[in-house]
Amino acid sequence: MAEIGFSQVKKRYGGTQVIHGIDMQISDGEFIVIVGPSGCGKSTLLRMVAGLEAISEGEISIGGQVVNDLEPKDRNIALVFQNYALYPHMSVYDNMAYGLKIAKLSRPEIEERVQQAAKMLELAHLLERKPRQLSGGQRQRVAMGRAIVRDPGTFLFDEPLSNLDAKLRVQMRLEIKQLQRSLGTTSLYVTHDQVEAMTLADRLIVMNAGVAEQIDTPMAIYDRPASRFVAGFIGSPAMNFLAGRVGEGGRELRLEQGMPLRSGSLNLGNLAGQPVTVGVRPEHLQVVAEEDAEMHLQVRLVETLGADSLAHGHLVPAEEQPNGTPEDILTLRLPGVARIAEGDRLPLRAAEESLHLFDRESGWRLADV
Amino acid sequence: MIEHRPWLVWLSHGVLLLGVLIVAFPIWIAFVASTHAASDLASGVTPLLPGGYLFENYARALGSGHEASGAVPVSLMMWNSLVMALAIAIGKIAISLLSAYAIVYFRFPFRMLCFWTIFVTLMLPVEVRILPTFEVVADLGLLNSYAGLSVPLIASATATFLFRQFFLTVPDELVEAARIDGAGPLRFFKDVLLPLSRTNIAALFVILFIYGWNQYLWPLLITTDESFYTIVMGIQRMVTVADAEPQWPLIMATTMLAMIPPVFVVVAMQRLFVKGLVETEK
Numbered sequence: 103m104a105e106i107g108f109s110q111v112k113k114r115y116g117g118t119q120v121i122h123g124i125d126m127q128i129s130d131g132e133f134i135v136i137v138g139p140s141g142c143g144k145s146t147l148l149r150m151v152a153g154l155e156a157i158s159e160g161e162i163s164i165g166g167q168v169v170n171d172l173e174p175k176d177r178n179i180a181l182v183f184q185n186y187a188l189y190p191h192m193s194v195y196d197n198m199a200y201g202l203k204i205a206k207l208s209r210p211e212i213e214e215r216v217q218q219a220a221k222m223l224e225l226a227h228l229l230e231r232k233p234r235q236l237s238g239g240q241r242q243r244v245a246m247g248r249a250i251v252r253d254p255g256t257f258l259f260d261e262p263l264s265n266l267d268a269k270l271r272v273q274m275r276l277e278i279k280q281l282q283r284s285l286g287t288t289s290l291y292v293t294h295d296q297v298e299a300m301t302l303a304d305r306l307i308v309m310n311a312g313v314a315e316q317i318d319t320p321m322a323i324y325d326r327p328a329s330r331f332v333a334g335f336i337g338s339p340a341m342n343f344l345a346g347r348v349g350e351g352g353r354e355l356r357l358e359q360g361m362p363l364r365s366g367s368l369n370l371g372n373l374a375g376q377p378v379t380v381g382v383r384p385e386h387l388q389v390v391a392e393e394d395a396e397m398h399l400q401v402r403l404v405e406t407l408g409a410d411s412l413a414h415g416h417l418v419p420a421e422e423q424p425n426g427t428p429e430d431i432l433t434l435r436l437p438g439v440a441r442i443a444e445g446d447r448l449p450l451r452a453a454e455e456s457l458h459l460f461d462r463e464s465g466w467r468l469a470d471v
Numbered sequence: 472m473i474e475h476r477p478w479l480v481w482l483s484h485g486v487l488l489l490g491v492l493i494v495a496f497p498i499w500i501a502f503v504a505s506t507h508a509a510s511d512l513a514s515g516v517t518p519l520l521p522g523g524y525l526f527e528n529y530a531r532a533l534g535s536g537h538e539a540s541g542a543v544p545v546s547l548m549m550w551n552s553l554v555m556a557l558a559i560a561i562g563k564i565a566i567s568l569l570s571a572y573a574i575v576y577f578r579f580p581f582r583m584l585c586f587w588t589i590f591v592t593l594m595l596p597v598e599v600r601i602l603p604t605f606e607v608v609a610d611l612g613l614l615n616s617y618a619g620l621s622v623p624l625i626a627s628a629t630a631t632f633l634f635r636q637f638f639l640t641v642p643d644e645l646v647e648a649a650r651i652d653g654a655g656p657l658r659f660f661k662d663v664l665l666p667l668s669r670t671n672i673a674a675l676f677v678i679l680f681i682y683g684w685n686q687y688l689w690p691l692l693i694t695t696d697e698s699f700y701t702i703v704m705g706i707q708r709m710v711t712v713a714d715a716e717p718q719w720p721l722i723m724a725t726t727m728l729a730m731i732p733p734v735f736v737v738v739a740m741q742r743l744f745v746k747g748l749v750e751t752e753k
C-alpha cells in the first residue's frame with residue numbers, strides 16, 4: 103500500500119529555491135504524471151520522493167510514514183532512470199537480481215521473481231546478455247524489470263522514454279500503462295512530453311518554475327486550465343492567446359483589435375472593464391459564413407498532417423491597423439485535408455464555451471465563455 | 472591509410488623493420504653472449520651466433536651465482552625482485568583505489584586539501600626524498616627487509632589521480648541506482664566500482680610492476696644483507712667486481728633472466744588491455 107502525501111514540500115539549493123511548496127495527496131494505485139518545461143523542478147521533486155535529494159522543508163510521507171529521513175532503500179520505491187543506469191558489467195539477470203541479493207532473498211525466490219518479470223517484459227531470452235549488447239528499448243525494459251522485481255509500493259519514473267525513437271516511445275508508453283494497470287502500483291512519472299502526460303496520467307501535475315500550477319485529471323486540465331501557462335503547455339498545437347477586454351457592465355467581450363466576441367449575452371459583471379487574455383484552442387475555431395464571423399484569419403502557412411490540417415497566420419484587425427502586436431498570432435486546426443491556401447482570409451467563430459479568460463497580469467484563470 | 476602505393480608499403484615496412492632490428496639487436500647480442508664460455512668473450516670480439524654453453528651458464532647463474540660478487544644465486548635475487556615488484560604494484564593499486572574512492576564519493580572536511588596534498592607529492596619521487604625516507608626506514612628498523620624495500624615506494628599520487636579521473640566518469644545514476652538497490656558504500660565499491668575499474672587496474676599493474684622491478688637506487692641503499700639483493704642492483708654488482716674479470720656470460724644470462732618477468736606480465740595482461748579498448752563499458 104503506498105499513498106504518497108506531500109505537505110508544503112520545498113527545496114533549496116544554497117540560496118536558490120527551486121520547489122516552492124507542493125501540497126498533494128496521491129492515493130494507492132494512482133498513476134500521477136508530473137509535467138512541465140525543462141528546469142521547472144520535476145526531477146528534483148521525484149528525487150526527493152526517492153530519497154536521493156534531501157527535503158529542505160515540509161514533509162513527504164509514503165504509506166502514512168514520513169520518509170524525510172529514510173534511506174532510499176527503506177522507502178519501498180523503485181526508480182527508473184532516463185538513461186537506464188544499468189550496471190554495465192552485470193548481465194541482465196544480475197542487474198535485475200542485484201537489489202534482491204542485497205535484500206538477502208533466497209536464491210530460488212530471486213530466480214522466480216526475475217524469471218517472472220523477464221517473462222512479463224519479454225526479456226527471457228536476453229537474461230545472459232550484458233547491457234551493451236541490448237538495444238535502447240531492451241535496456242529500457244531491463245530498467246523496468248529491475249524496478250518490478252523489487253515489488254515496490256511505488257514506481258518512480260524520470261523521463262524513462264526520452265532516449266527512444268518516436269515509434270518505440272509510443273509502444274513503451276502503452277506497455278508501461280498496461281503494466282501499471284495490471285500491477286496496480288502507485289506511480290509517479292516525470293515527463294516533458296505532453297502526449298505522454300495526457301495518455302498515461304490518472305492525474306496530472308503541471309509544474310512551472312517550482313510551483314504546481316494545476317493538479318487534476320488530464321481532461322479537466324484540458325477543458326479548464328487553471329492558468330495561462332497550463333493552457334499553453336497542455337494541448338498541441340498550443341492554445342491561441344489574444345489580448346481582450348471585458349466591456350463596461352460585463353455584458354460584452356472585445357478583442358483589443360476591435361472585434362466583439364459573444365456580444366450581449368455575457369454575465370461578467372465582476373470583471374467589467376478588465377484587460378484579459380482570451381485563450382482559444384486551435385481545434386475550437388470554426389470556419390463560418392461571413393455574417394457569423396467573430397474574427398478573420400489571414401493565412402500565412404498551411405501544414406497538412408493527414409488526419410488534420412493546421413493553418414497558421416494572424417488575426418485581421420477590425421479597422422485596418424498596420425502592425426499588430428505579437429499576441430494576434432493565430433493557429434487554426436481543421437479535420438481532414440482542408441481546402442485552404444496561403445493568403446486566404448478565413449471568417450472564424452469560436453465554438454460555444456471554448457473561450458478561456460485569463461488575468462492579463464497574473465495569468466490565472468478568470469472565467470469561461 | 473587510404474592510398475595504396477606499393478613503394479609506400481615497402482618503405483613503411485622497411486622503417487618498421489629497421490626499428491625492430493635496432494631494438495632487438497642488443498638483446499640478441501646479450502643472448503648470444505650468455506651462451507658462450509667466458510674465454511670466448513675475453514678477446515673483445517663478440518660472436519654473432521650462439522655458442523654451446525647455454526645450459527651450463529644459466530644453471531650456474533640460477534644456482535650458485537657469481538662467486539666474485541658474493542655468489543648470490545640469481546634465483547634468490549629474482550625472488551626478491553618479484554616480492555618487491557608485486558608488493559609495490561598491489562600495494563599502490565589498493566591504496567590509490569581506496570583514496571580515490573574516498574576523495575570522489577565522500578564529503579568530509581578538508582577533502583580538497585587532502586586531494587591537493589596527494590597531488591603535490593607527484594613532485595616528490597623517491598630520488599628527491601631519498602635521504603629523509605632512508606632515515607625513517609632505518610629508524611623503524613626496516614633496513615634489509617621486504618617491508619623496507621616496498622613500503623616507502625607504495626604511496627602513489629599518480630595512481631590515485633588516475634583512479635580519481637576514472638571514478639569521475641562513472642555516471643552518478645549508477646551510484647544512485649546502487650543506493651536504491653540498497654548497496655552500502657563498501658558494497659558499491661566491491662560490486663560496481665571495482666569491476667568497472669578492471670581494465671584500469673590491469674594497465675596500472677603492468678606499469679607499476681615494471682616500475683617496481685626496475686628499482687635500482689632504493690634497494691641499493693637499504694640492503695646490505697645479500698639475501699635481500701634484487702636482481703637489477705645485482706647485475707650492476709656483478710659488473711663492478713674488484714680484482715677479477717667480469718664474468719660476461721654469467722652477467723648476460725642474468726640480464727636475460729631479469730627480462731623474463733616483465734615480459735611475461737606484459738604479455739599476460741595484454742589481453743585485458745585489448746579487451747578494455749574494444750569494449751566500452753559505461
Ligand SMILES: Nc1ncnc2c1ncn2[C@@H]1O[C@H](COP(=O)(O)OP(=O)(O)OP(=O)(O)O)[C@@H](O)[C@H]1O
Nearest residue numbers: 115120138139140141142143144145146147293294
Ligand atoms: N545540484 C543542484 N544545484 C543547484 N541547482 C540545481 C541542482 N540540481 C538542479 N538544480 C536546479 O533546480 C531546477 C530544477 O531542476 P530539475 O532537474 O528538477 O529540472 P527538471 O524539471 O527535471 O528539468 P528537465 O526536464 O530538463 O529534466 C533547475 O533550475 C536546476 O538548475
Ligand SMILES: [Mg+2]
Nearest residue numbers: 144145146260
Ligand atoms: Mg529532469
